[in-house]
Amino acid sequence: MVSGAVRTHKLLSDGRRQIGAFHLPGDVFGLEAGSAHRFCAEAISDATVRVAKRSAIVAMAARDIDLASELWTLTAEKLQHAEDHMLLLGRKNAEERVASFLLEMAGRASSELTVELPMSRQDIADYLGLTIETVSHTLTQLESKATIELPSSRRINLRNRGALQRLHA
Amino acid sequence: MVSGAVRTHKLLSDGRRQIGAFHLPGDVFGLEAGSAHRFCAEAISDATVRVAKRSAIVAMAARDIDLASELWTLTAEKLQHAEDHMLLLGRKNAEERVASFLLEMAGRASSELTVELPMSRQDIADYLGLTIETVSHTLTQLESKATIELPSSRRINLRNRGALQRLHA
DNA sequence: CGAATCATTGAGGAATTTCAAGTGGTGTGG
């Protein structure tokens, strides 16, 4: 990713959707060891993406041991994210999920206190395994506790990072 | 894994547990690109495990391109499993989760129609993001629909694989 | 046989989803 944002997701036959990750500038995504992609990728905003042929990368890695090691590391980082996300999806309640999400986004933003969200509420819901209404309810609830501020729907200020951290556990 | 079964899990501070995977004979587990393990591993039954030093494997991979590629593939397979499991945890209901679990276990068993479970109901619940009671209720419900049979608590016969496959979707 | 552990069952409760309006901002056309 050079600029903008991309989401990757899986679908069930009846349309239920699980977003696996959001990709922001600097990220590498869509790199698979096998020949078939297993996620659908869509741009969320205007985005610039640099594309490489898998076969070319694999061919280079066969001669360059450092590159081969880099490929492994990249996949291992994705695995780590997926493992953390399984814990969130399997065992956290709505408030904890939203708190974890806000901290994740804040960790990738330039400012640690203001988060500019590139994705819609529906995208957040499908990332956190919730409905759009529950995400909205929960954000409102966090605002009423003065944990966050919602100056606009796509911008969130973190007023009490400690409270979020406690929910993130 | 040589014999037996192992579970790997993560914990929240208050004890809630998410099992990431069950490891059966033939599996490789605990291989990380970084130096720190991120899961806790416990034997479920009597088990035989062959252990290798990570540093030794990484050193060998630096000289053997085929081994390096093998490491990448192993991690990528774990990632694929984690991605599928995120869809299950985020978007499937209890019946669908149990059906997917039974098919996963059947796919690794010698017989496709009888599943011998090495893990407890609590382990299944923590793998599927449910409670032990919901797992039990759901199994009973599948039995009453003649989708499965429960000759004993650790043995399950699949009577209607099509129905399970439909739930697995 | 009794104790301990694991699993099942069922009723009641709680969190999240579903359903149905309502709000607010944005863009378009008169």
Next chain:
DNA sequence: CCACACCACTTGAAATTCCTCAATGATTCG
């Protein structure tokens, strides 16, 4: 410049699924 339509988001009540709690049943082990 205002009216209107459209979209994303919010709000609140009702419904549902899953969880909690409590009791019972089954199996193993000393």
